[in-house]
Amino acid sequence: MLNTEELIQTLTNAVGLSGYEAPIHELVKSLFKPLADEVHVSKVGSVLAWKRGSVQPKDGRPNRRLMLSAHLDEIGLIVSGVEKGFLRVSRVGGTDARHMLGQRVLVHPQGAGNPSALSPVPGVIGSRPPHVLPPTQREKVVGFVDLYVDVGLPARTVERRFQVGDLVSFDVRTAKLKGDRMSGKAMDNRVSVVTELVCLDELQRLKHDWDVVAVATVGEETTFLGARTSAYALRPDAAVAIDVTFASQHDYATHIELGKGPVIAVGPNYHPKLTQRLIDTCKKLEMDYQIEPGIGGGTDAWPIQVSQEGVPVVEIGVPLRYMHSTVETVHVKDVERIGRLMAHFAAGLDDKVFE
């Protein structure tokens, strides 16, 4: 059995911002390898792990193919200027200004041949002391144009070592809370990559006709690059997009709850028959599930749905609190259940699925 907690820990602590997922390729490949027949990295950096169907069709046609899509990238910051020894930053993806003050970060210098490129430099995002601010400013969120990253180095050194385009990630290690909850950065969407691993692991013990291709896609937080290109390349017969979704929390009311099981999305983005199959699979497994109606659009499911001649797609959500913060919180059991659900869903796929 896989250690889900440890996988969540490892994958969320690793750093791979949108467009710069390469640093975690080796880690992700090494996690998929023991569970897949073949693992490769696509032209744009998505990681694809193939688990072949249990039997090859006799007529020489290729197996039908199920694509799983969970994005690998995470949000963060990028250096937009160097000013008097401090770094100015802009967002990569939907980073939320409300969470920035008081954060510890790692600055990753970029550039071929840059000797500092391999070792991240610690920094902090500080705030002007409230003691000296007029009351109106204390009530206003400090926007990205007014934020500085402080790396504690003399101005000359900062100018020499850093440049526009260097990446900034949040320096947070995932923590275990009570009741099987885990909190940290990049739960969105590394926990869904973990659901893929759990699924492939479960499939080792199940017979399945279809090939299952688990994809860790790049660039979801920005342009859906990975899902778009992988769906194009794979031409899957069906696909499952896995992404985090909003769970109820103190300041946001919804019927979706942490720890209450997979969230099955219903709406125009999702194939009705496959969605019903997901629900039936939950029932068969006696697994609690939650239904989230919506038009879709914020996840890999949309670009997959409209790839080539179209791909029947379903979406499973991992309930998550405090999205796009450094304290994103999930329930370990939800992650495990979703992995198991997908495996049994995949194993149940046959030629008659769309009839």
Added chain:
Amino acid sequence: MILEKLSNAMGVAGNEDAVREIILDAVRAHVDEVTVDSMGNVITLKARASSRRAARRNPPARVMIAAHMDEVGLMVTGHTGEGGLKFCSVGGIDDRVLPGLRVQLGKDRVPGVIGLKAIHVTKGDEDTRVTPRESLIIDVGATSKGEAEGIAPLGTYGTFAAEYRRLGQLASGKAFDDRAGCSVLVDLLQKPAYPFDLYGVFTVQEEVGLRGAGIAAHRIDPTCAFILEGTIADDLPKKKDESATTRLGKGPALSVLDRSVIADRKLVDHLVATAEKRGIPYQFKQPGIGGTDAGAIHLVREGVPCAPVSVPCRYIHSPVAVLDLRDYRNTVRLVEASLRDLTPDTLTP
């Protein structure tokens, strides 16, 4: 220097026990008397060097040096039906830094997080307006009121979960206000005796209104007092020409006047003269900002001449305060030299 250990310890105002233990361990072997008073102030006496020459040269004097042990933090004030913890701040915490924070609660340092609704679902100006503390909760993973009460009962103290670390030439961590001062004072007490009785005092409850320092000063009845602080440095680049209050790397900051005290001019002049003589960098803190234990100490009995000396800290009262270790070392140098050079003239009004 035990700054790292002190910074990592939990010691919110009214709950300074863990910090006190570290300090007692560090100074016990270097002082002649240790008292812990009714509120928890640590009062140490380092008796004067007993050479006859020193005794002749110096009138009997009691010099007090104070640094406060407490830090700003949080306290659990209620539990929601869903298992969230309501909380208040203990001391001045900036509401702007709370969202996205990891905190630790109680003796067992139970981890909790403070989150906000996702930016995707905010409405109107919600994403640009600071969320007031009353609307936040700490999430420890509890799912019911009862469970939350069991994990963190009413009154449980909390702090930022933030480990000390080096940052380039600087150091970063929580509670530098005033563990920087505590650490400087420990360094001073570990040095050889001074030519007068030195009372090293580690006070409690500064952040909630200078509550501990007064009773300690009353007990000691000092001739004069120096107050060691970690103070505001506001030296980020700014669009408008505004004072930085103090700047990192420019040496210990001397206060002339703040919201709590007008420093004794003779003591300030003595600090300046010592710095000039020894070539130690120093700066003046911009007058009118902040306050220290001096505010309580200078009012005790018939009055006590006071002078605050501070290590400049960026982002104080946040999990990522930053100080320059050169400023720290120069603060130790300046205060030690000033103490050794104190003359009867400096001590008499």
